[in-house]
């Protein structure tokens with residue numbers, strides 16, 4: 001890249017990172033908290049010759065001990081937080097998911113949930129399985145955030161105290177285990193690497209400090225894994241990405257899938273998240289990638305606003321997740337959108353049963369079902385992918401609409 005082009009791209013990124021929205025202003029305490037995290041990251045930038053990778057920045061703002069968005073004590077999920085997830089919208093989501101995995105629970109008796117948020121899904125899955133007389137021997141939770149662990153314990157204590165001794169919190173993945181691994185909106189919360197394509201070069205987008213705030217900075221990428229991946233993407237798309245194309249690669253999520261495959265002796269993995277197959281993810285019109293921030297239920301693109309106080313996420317390239325599973329010896333047992341998976345898992349029948357018992361008000365149920373399944377809500381953008389290892393049981397929920405061909 002000529003130095004003129006190089007500077008103009010840098011400048012564009014610099015300007016786009018200043019595209020601040022009309023967001024609510026955090027209180028003084030929250031701002032002081034954010035300033036502490038900013039100082040930690042600035043120090044790291046200084047000791048790294050003026051820049052750190054975007055992946056490292058995202059990792060710090062989300063997970064720096066006691067200071068990151070997930071690791072510190074803000075509300076995060078739910079109406080008083082920044083965003084709402086499917087298990088928080090309706091217990092029917094978790095009931096349908098539990099119903100979907102019943103065939104595997106005939107053989108496996110451990111459930112491992114990774115990244116369990118406030119613990120709603122764990123409580124509702126256990127509640128449902130108890131009704132079905134299919135309780136697992138143990139329900140394990142692997143959670144990075146000490147704050148969320150406490151909130152999960154609170155939810156379990158409040159809603160299903162009789163199962164408190166069934167739920168175990170793990171510090172890391174066990175060396176060997178068999179069972180059912182579940183995760184909702186975990187992959188989108190993992191730190192991604194950012195790249196910018198130009199005519200001659202693949203640049204890694206880094207983070208620096210300028211004019212009293214964080215800014216993007218480009219360097220020619222020497223990260224062979226990233227360079228090779230971008231070239232592979234272009235080969236699969238059958239065309240080069242246009243000059244100026246900015247996007248992400250989530251190697252952390254791929255490595256996480258590989259580490260699960262290494263340790264899982266038999267069982268299945270079911271992951272729910274928002275994203276696309278590769279040809280849609282890296283579509284030529286999606287020129288600015290998929291990074292998104294959530295603050296007080298507002299969504300915006302500025303990853304440098306309120307470090308540590310807002311969530312930062314990226315959509316998931318499900319083809320990359322399937323490749324990681326296949327490379328590490330798992331089978332892709334299913335891939336479909338959330339609406340089809342939940343329908344195939346008996347969501348509608350469950351909603352009717354609940355209404356008959358008058359457990360849930362009819363209007364409320366209808367509104368929850370709409371949010372979970374309508375194409376313009378979560379039904380189409382959210383996908384469910386399933387992997388299996390030494391387990392040939394199939395799940396009817398994946399058979400309702402098999403989209404594996406699109407990967």
Ligand SMILES: C[S@@+](CC[C@H](N)C(=O)[O-])C[C@H]1O[C@@H](n2cnc3c(N)ncnc32)[C@H](O)[C@@H]1O
Nearest residue numbers: 070085115116117142143144145184185186189
């Ligand atoms: C977007 S929240 C989703 C929470 C919950 N699953 C839900 O749907 O409400 C992401 C969760 O993943 C956790 N997390 C992120 N990376 C993780 C990892 N590598 N291991 C375990 N938990 C992780 C976060 O702390 C948080 O609980």
